[in-house]
Amino acid sequence: MAQINENYSKLQASYLFSDIAKRVNRFAEENPDQPIIKMGIGDVTEPLPEVCRKAIHDAVDEMGTRTGFHGYGPEQGYAFLREAIAENDYSPRGCEIKPSEIFVSDGSKCDSGNIQEIFSESAKVAIPDPVYPVYVDTNVMGGRTGQNVNGRYEGLVYLESTPDNGYVPSPPEEAVDLIYLCFPNNPTGACATREQLQEWVDYARRNKAIILYDAAYVAFIRDPEVPHSIYEIGGARECAIEFRSFSKNAGFTGTRCAFTVVPEELFAYDSAGEKVSINKLWNRRHTTKFNGVSYPVQRGAAAIYSPEGKKEVKTLTDFYMENAAIIHKTMTELGFSCVGGTNAPYVWIKIDGSSWDFFDELLHKTGIVCTPGAGFGTCGEGHFRLSAFNTRENVEKAMTLIKEHFGK
Amino acid sequence: MAQINENYSKLQASYLFSDIAKRVNRFAEENPDQPIIKMGIGDVTEPLPEVCRKAIHDAVDEMGTRTGFHGYGPEQGYAFLREAIAENDYSPRGCEIKPSEIFVSDGSKCDSGNIQEIFSESAKVAIPDPVYPVYVDTNVMGGRTGQNVNGRYEGLVYLESTPDNGYVPSPPEEAVDLIYLCFPNNPTGACATREQLQEWVDYARRNKAIILYDAAYVAFIRDPEVPHSIYEIGGARECAIEFRSFSKNAGFTGTRCAFTVVPEELFAYDSAGEKVSINKLWNRRHTTKFNGVSYPVQRGAAAIYSPEGKKEVKTLTDFYMENAAIIHKTMTELGFSCVGGTNAPYVWIKIDGSSWDFFDELLHKTGIVCTPGAGFGTCGEGHFRLSAFNTRENVEKAMTLIKEHFGK
Structure with a gap:
């Protein structure tokens, strides 16, 4: 049955x-x-940028020829896109991210929803309140919570974003294993300072916890002092995964392309206490359950990095x-x-x-x-x-x- | 930690x-x-069909206008595509499939890999041998197997496809909960007859099991007597999910579009023995962890149903x-x-x-x-x-x- x-x-x-x-x-x-x-x-609400449309048109025309046809591509994304991301989104902010640490996907909703799968069902999870509901619901589905009592799930640690803390929560007293953070925040629009993020990175390293950092709204940061990536913070490569998307910067909500960064220095542990590479673990998940983003769409995404x-x-x-x-x-x-x-x-x-x-x-x-x-x-x-x-x-x-x- | x-x-x-x-x-x-x-x-290896390219081009041009721009679409797919599928892939074969029973996705690999998530970790799973490895690996990840011993996982029921049975296995003696079948088969190319599939459907209904039917290669069937869909078999709406794809019929392996059919009459059970709608359960999964297929790609897929x-x-x-x-x-x-x-x-x-x-x-x-x-x-x-x-x-x-x- x-x-x-x-x-x-x-x-x-x-x-x-x-x-x-x-x-x-x-x-x-x-x-x-x-x-x-x-x-x-x-x-x-605004139209898809012209460079993106042109790149998609060109790629679709390529697909109409035997020599330009693209079938199954690398599940992790084409090198032209992964290299453009590393060079343009990370290098200029002083973050050394290798193309092999970037996993192209069809959306941050999928990535931030799927990431929990590679971690233990018994992981203690901290999530912001208010929050993008996907972080919560996917952990409920994954068995990391008890029942919902008065609007909160038993077993989760809620990170309260209130007027008193300027809507940026500090690390909790207790040790947790996985921490969802989102800056610029959805729904509050609040941003964390370098010092606040350093506090989170220090906490995560102290507790061997992993930060799941959602930076989907990074393109709207106008103050150069505001961190654009968690990897601008010392030690983050050892404790953080970052999610980014083309949805909000290039208007790809209906075109679908995003990516996740998983540094090579990031490890979790098996029950014997042995270190396991999260980059390799995520790669196994990504290649087993995903077949890559549409080639024309990847070309469209890469076009935003042209002048x-x-x-x-x-x-x-x-x-x-x-x-x-x-x-x-x-x-x-x-x-x-x-x-x-x-x-x-x-x-x-x-x-x-x-x-x-x-x-x-x-x-x-x-x-x-x-x-x-x-x-x-x-x-x-x-x-x-x-x-x-x-x-x-x-x-x-x-x-x-x-x-x-x-x-x- | x-x-x-x-x-x-x-x-x-x-x-x-x-x-x-x-x-x-x-x-x-x-x-x-x-x-x-x-x-x-x-x-x-052959180029993407011209009708698909034209439809994608048109949709990309639409996306360049404020009135024609498409942002987030329905996670389950646009009505124009779900209706075209029901009308063209199912109606002519006598299968009454409603658009609301069709979930458009970016690939059958994802669908056939993700489907196990909505079922109990203790489900007994039967898989063909030889097999498309995704069925196996995703159930290993989901905790439904023991260790691999001499090339086979403990806890799985293997359905052997051999010269003796013409590469079409019969239902096992024991009761299982989930059954993966793929016809036309990858890798063997064998097809099941109506009678063979009826035997499977009868077995599944008798055991309240669910058949996960992969029909990715249906477009290559040339014999009209060979069943094209599991829903051509009486009783299948009560025991089967079907996966299909645009990858092999329209050359979408690099363009990415597929769909899954989950009939309204399909139920599984909770631990109290209460019936639970699988259509609603899959809808919850699909809307929580997926954000729909690229709009231009859905237009491209729909174009294959034009004359x-x-x-x-x-x-x-x-x-x-x-x-x-x-x-x-x-x-x-x-x-x-x-x-x-x-x-x-x-x-x-x-x-x-x-x-x-x-x-x-x-x-x-x-x-x-x-x-x-x-x-x-x-x-x-x-x-x-x-x-x-x-x-x-x-x-x-x-x-x-x-x-x-x-x-x-």
Whole structure:
């Protein structure tokens, strides 16, 4: 008799975005003439850069010839892309990352979801709160938690991001084995300083723990002092894996390409206490369960490292960051306390009371859809998220409406 | 202290293709003037069909406009593709598959590797021998086996495909929970009849087991009496998941698109004996750990269902099947006993003695590279595989050389 993986039964239904959709649909039915502006979504809106389109077109044409046809490629990604990543994303920031340490994939969601598989089921896991739900759910599926009690899973260590710590948690008192960190943060937009990350790296090395560092939003950092990679921190090559993506810098959310860095100095342990190379372990997982990213898509991704590509990515991310600045300025002037929006495309805004009540008020008074903070975890309560991924017109309209409603 | 998933330590290093490469490289160094013809590879060689290229080009152009831009799509795939699959791959064979039962992915390797995750770690698993190694390795990683002893993992039930059963195994005496089947088979090219599959479906229903049916090579079936889908068999909707791919019919091995069918009538059980929908369970897995296939690639895949696309796929698969016929005819005339090659792109050839010895003989006497059967499992010993995925020129050259060497 086929039995299920019962860990799945512990999962909480993901009500956040379906709840939002239900409330928005009901409002739209009751108010058919009210325009609705969606300011909650974490998906990009601007066209795919021209260099990427051209590179994909060229690669597709190549695929139409017998000599240019590409079948199965290396599961880890083509050398042209892995080399471009090492040279452009890491070298200029002083990080020596070898192409063999880079694993190209079809998305950071997959990578950050799959990474837990190579670690012991008994690993003690620390995750931020509020959090991108994939880190939590994949560990629930993997059997590393107990039941969910009042919105929190037994067995996880929650790293609280609150106004008191500027939304950047410090290492916990207790020892953990795996630590998920995300900077610039989703959903708060907060960034960690070099000193804060050094504290995490020191903690991880002390405890032989591994940091799973999600840097999907690195392209929005504008302050050169803010660390772009965990590998800018001394000792990180011995304790950290980094996830990056082309989704937000080059608008690849629908085109799909990302990568994970696993340094050669990174080890975990077997039950006899012997060191095991995580680069080799991840390589075994990646080559067994994945067959590489679409060749034309890899060509499209590599194109952003050309001089023209770098310009286009800068223009694209600048556009969203101008949106973020408009949102941040408006909300601050209205007296809201905000984090994010300066080195991240999200603005995380503090409110008194329930985030779902605020969501309803905002929707009913202005037609604007935000993301209620409670949807990202217990510490998200009392906050809401506005996203800079939108047209300028929508952002300006939304800010005018918010000023009319909340202005004195 | 971060500990590894120790099940990975049980994995045997995958020596097959690296062993082949080593032997070929050594031979090439010692015989620099000898041309080498690779007849072992399971990767397509012909260009990507024109309809697919055109559809991808159009979709990439769409992505360059604000109105046509596609960001995150549905994780399960766009409706246009899921509907085209249901209508074209299933309806004409009398299988009623709903679009909601189809999950589009970036590869059958991923799907057939990931599917085991949603089942209990204690599931008893039956796998064919010889076999596509992904079924085995992912269950080893998932903790469903003991150690490897003399080439076989403790705890697995091996379904032996031998000359005696025409390379199509019957259900075992004992009850198992999960059963991997692949028809047309990789590596043997054998196909199961309707009656043989009915026996499997009856067995699965009797034991509340689930069949994981890999139909990646369905496009090469030329005999209309051979079942194209497990769902042509009565009762299969209650006991089977089917994997299909665009890799071999449309040459998508480097473009990446596939799908999995999970019928609504399919259930497994929790430890309390309650029925759980596998469609819902797989949906939870798919939406949590995967972010959808590249939009242009999905457009490219959908294009094969257009009248022009169907013609191109037919031409493409006919070309490889003509290669297969040439190989099959030559080897049969030389007195070899062969299976496959008539409804599959692989010819599985019986020999006396060691398959590695034969590999060396073939390489050294003719410069032809085959795949030694022992690389696919214990029952692969005494066989070798020739692949029809090649240029006509290479196939003809190889057959001439083989005739010269083995002919009387």
